[in-house]
Amino acid sequence: MLQHDVVVVGAGLAGQRAALAAAKAGRDVALVSKLHPLRSHSGAAQGGINAAIGKEDSVETHIYDTVKGSDYLGDQDAIEFFCQQAGPTVIEMEHFGTIFSRGEDGSLARRAFGGAGFPRTIYAADRTGLALLQGIYEHLATETIRMYDEWFLLSIIVRDGRAQGITLFDRKTSKIEGIAAKAVIIATGPFGRMYGRTTNAHSCTGDGVAVAYRAGANLKDMEFVQFHPTALLESSILITEGARGEGGILKNAQGERFMTRYAPHVLDLASRDVVSRAIVTEVKEGRGFPGGYVHLELMHLGKEKIESRLQEICDFSRTYAGIDPVTQPIPVSPAQHYMMGGIGTNMMGETNIPGLYAAGEAACVSLHGANRLGGNSLLETLVFGKQAGLAAAEYATKAGDAMLQPGDLDREAARFQALWNRKDGESPWAIRAELQQTMDKLVGIFRAPEELFDALRAVRRLQERYRNVRVQDQSTTYNIDLSDALEVGNLVDLAEVIVVGAIARTESRGAHTRVDFPTRDDQNWMKHTIARRTPGGPELSYAPVAFTRFEPKERVY
Amino acid sequence: MAAAEEKLTKFTEESLVTVPFDVYRYDPAKGGEPRYQRYELRLAPHTPVLTGLLRIRDEIDPTLTLRYSCRSAICGSCAMLVNSKSRLACRTPVGPEVQAHGRIVIDPMRNQPILRDLVVDQQPFWTRYEQMEPHLILDPSKPMPADTPTRMSPAQVERFRDTPRCIACGACYSACPAVEADPGFPGPMALAKLYRFVVDPRDSATQGRLKKIQTSGLWLCLRCHLCTEACPKDVRPSERIRDLKELAVQAQGGTELGSRHAIGFLNNIEERGTLNELKLVRQTAGVGGVLGALPQGLRIWRKKPEITKAPPPIEGIDQVKKIYQALEDKKEGQE
Numbered sequence: 001m002l003q004h005d006v007v008v009v010g011a012g013l014a015g016q017r018a019a020l021a022a023a024k025a026g027r028d029v030a031l032v033s034k035l036h037p038l039r040s041h042s043g044a045a046q047g048g049i050n051a052a053i054g055k056e057d058s059v060e061t062h063i064y065d066t067v068k069g070s071d072y073l074g075d076q077d078a079i080e081f082f083c084q085q086a087g088p089t090v091i092e093m094e095h096f097g098t099i100f101s102r103g104e105d106g107s108l109a110r111r112a113f114g115g116a117g118f119p120r121t122i123y124a125a126d127r128t129g130l131a132l133l134q135g136i137y138e139h140l141a142t143e144t145i146r147m148y149d150e151w152f153l154l155s156i157i158v159r160d161g162r163a164q165g166i167t168l169f170d171r172k173t174s175k176i177e178g179i180a181a182k183a184v185i186i187a188t189g190p191f192g193r194m195y196g197r198t199t200n201a202h203s204c205t206g207d208g209v210a211v212a213y214r215a216g217a218n219l220k221d222m223e224f225v226q227f228h229p230t231a232l233l234e235s236s237i238l239i240t241e242g243a244r245g246e247g248g249i250l251k252n253a254q255g256e257r258f259m260t261r262y263a264p265h266v267l268d269l270a271s272r273d274v275v276s277r278a279i280v281t282e283v284k285e286g287r288g289f290p291g292g293y294v295h296l297e298l299m300h301l302g303k304e305k306i307e308s309r310l311q312e313i314c315d316f317s318r319t320y321a322g323i324d325p326v327t328q329p330i331p332v333s334p335a336q337h338y339m340m341g342g343i344g345t346n347m348m349g350e351t352n353i354p355g356l357y358a359a360g361e362a363a364c365v366s367l368h369g370a371n372r373l374g375g376n377s378l379l380e381t382l383v384f385g386k387q388a389g390l391a392a393a394e395y396a397t398k399a400g401d402a403m404l405q406p407g408d409l410d411r412e413a414a415r416f417q418a419l420w421n422r423k424d425g426e427s428p429w430a431i432r433a434e435l436q437q438t439m440d441k442l443v444g445i446f447r448a449p450e451e452l453f454d455a456l457r458a459v460r461r462l463q464e465r466y467r468n469v470r471v472q473d474q475s476t477t478y479n480i481d482l483s484d485a486l487e488v489g490n491l492v493d494l495a496e497v498i499v500v501g502a503i504a505r506t507e508s509r510g511a512h513t514r515v516d517f518p519t520r521d522d523q524n525w526m527k528h529t530i531a532r533r534t535p536g537g538p539e540l541s542y543a544p545v546a547f548t549r550f551e552p553k554e555r556v557y
Numbered sequence: 558m559a560a561a562e563e564k565l566t567k568f569t570e571e572s573l574v575t576v577p578f579d580v581y582r583y584d585p586a587k588g589g590e591p592r593y594q595r596y597e598l599r600l601a602p603h604t605p606v607l608t609g610l611l612r613i614r615d616e617i618d619p620t621l622t623l624r625y626s627c628r629s630a631i632c633g634s635c636a637m638l639v640n641s642k643s644r645l646a647c648r649t650p651v652g653p654e655v656q657a658h659g660r661i662v663i664d665p666m667r668n669q670p671i672l673r674d675l676v677v678d679q680q681p682f683w684t685r686y687e688q689m690e691p692h693l694i695l696d697p698s699k700p701m702p703a704d705t706p707t708r709m710s711p712a713q714v715e716r717f718r719d720t721p722r723c724i725a726c727g728a729c730y731s732a733c734p735a736v737e738a739d740p741g742f743p744g745p746m747a748l749a750k751l752y753r754f755v756v757d758p759r760d761s762a763t764q765g766r767l768k769k770i771q772t773s774g775l776w777l778c779l780r781c782h783l784c785t786e787a788c789p790k791d792v793r794p795s796e797r798i799r800d801l802k803e804l805a806v807q808a809q810g811g812t813e814l815g816s817r818h819a820i821g822f823l824n825n826i827e828e829r830g831t832l833n834e835l836k837l838v839r840q841t842a843g844v845g846g847v848l849g850a851l852p853q854g855l856r857i858w859r860k861k862p863e864i865t866k867a868p869p870p871i872e873g874i875d876q877v878k879k880i881y882q883a884l885e886d887k888k889e890g891q892e
Binding site for chain 1: 584585586587603605614615616619620622623624625626627628629630631632633634648650672673674676679683687691692693701704705706707708709710711713714717721722724725753757759
């Protein structure tokens, strides 16, 4: 059995920042990822990271924009802290070695982003996530951290009222191991792969969130699913909001700049939920292109600007859609992009289980409330990754030794054997394919009650079928049939929580739009959804939203 | 608008083609010989190879294994050989491959031990990257400015060229014959990464980095540019290696066989417009080197006795000298 003070699961930006903080605090830290850390999905973030460092800008405005963007469901105490940390966090990443784009005067370049009062999104061309991921990974080498690359999380062990470690397996050998740890930090990112149309990587399957949920962690605000307005047609590859920040505009099939109807003041740079609903409405009302999409035009920005600031976007459009954004509009439509919900935490990354922490997209603090602003997620990974790392390190100095039991590993070994031994079960991909169709069709941008109930029935049938899932590949070396099976099980369980939360919330707020309850209902629904696992499915309760200075107002862009 | 629509209509209506995949299969744990397995799919020509491989896994053969994640050429997981070229499977469309080769042969990357099927052990690649000390090394007497970002002009950012685009996929490492020939060669990615730190104005170890790399592999690059050809992100590692060599010579002069050879070559051409081979050997390897090369030299001399004589300057040597002067002026202008 392996032993560390703190084990961090997930090695994207949040996980690496957490590991760095805990290691700097002097703890013995393990960093586990099912991928090599540089392959983490954080690297796919394009547009930038928000920090109000411009002279004309202020932390106050960043706070207000985030609160408003959240449709008043974000906790204002957390948002205040978050926005105050923005400047120091970005500067720290710059000092760690991150290569940001620069203005003529040598300062950090900034661009406009959706729902923001000022151009406050600091960027590295259109690969800001990659720049930050390289920056922190390369800095991490200056600390002693035990890396478990390509190890896959199986369970979190909670005993005597606290987290005591995890079980996991080495993907190269399929060997099951245990890591006893006084503190466990989950930073495994999103679970967008329950949708077919998603900008998320294949690896975004919510492993840590699902495993924490099974271990008794509360999940928060899971029904809030962000759809990014501009994903490339067919492949759903992300086209950054930065494209509109640089001046790109959306047009329907009639050549109209349709955002004038939906957000007369800020047009294409309205909040993501607003723009996504606008696109879907245009298409529904017959003003989209055949196949259901609209155009994102960049041509007027000129070749030089497009090719320097939106270099990756150019490459993606040319490679995956066969179009050149310098001379042609990009065909786009909304796709699942971000999970506002996740493991419920406070500002220190603490969950309802002592010794269990969460950070990044896997967590829900909640900052983003019902809708996240572009440029706030990269910042969240770093600010709250560090918070969780510090809190876990401190907890680990006080907590007694953590212990796993042989039974913890035996249980997982038996699960593997059952998966391998089934002779006539279902393949993981069949279940995943149906889950994705269900979520795409029934749990999208506009949500109808009958569709949500259909979705719940479908998801529960899939959970039932999942009991009979089978792994045909019998190899113990890098068996992705096996990891697929585990991932699909995680996705199905999280999908259930999303649907149950969406059925219960009879209002429209941020990204959650109920066709039968089209307005926000502050009287009854100004509260966080908390989901706890029971044998009969998720049990919902509600928690208050923290207010400090901004009273809810109608949201107009 | 019309053009984009035309293209997309073409995509949606694009007739499917039969794509024969011959995929490398090998499980060392099970023993036996590696083999190629044939799978056939009907795919639209613009479909990425990765999509094809995932369909094979889902619909035909769940025992096929490979690495993949983002499917948009940013995570660097799915580098492999597509018809013998090191490529990212997610950004290589099937159509042109089938057109050129009639089929798509898929192999694991080269220069790394095979774990199973298309999955290789990338540890050697990561180790070489880490050996470059890829993090800022600061002079303790010159700390970072407190509470403010370092100033860096757009021109300084420009000096990184496209190295920040590197996604560490390893395609260059797989394509590199110097990696194959010499375990001491760090490989294109590691050297491009080193370049990124050498030109970083925040880093204070430039001289040390250059000095170290001169004796640990810099001059082993064969200048074949296969890395640049393989790189899916246009990082152009071979050009950055060339830059590193220039920087190393500028900073430290001809301290190595490789750098002395480069300098000797340069001087030879400037003087006569052609090589004076004997002189070049002397310049590169010194008198001792000439003595060491004597047996080989004698063999050449028997066939080609003029080797001992300095060749006359070529016709138009004035033009050559003018080119050198122009380059010199340009360099001064830049500085």
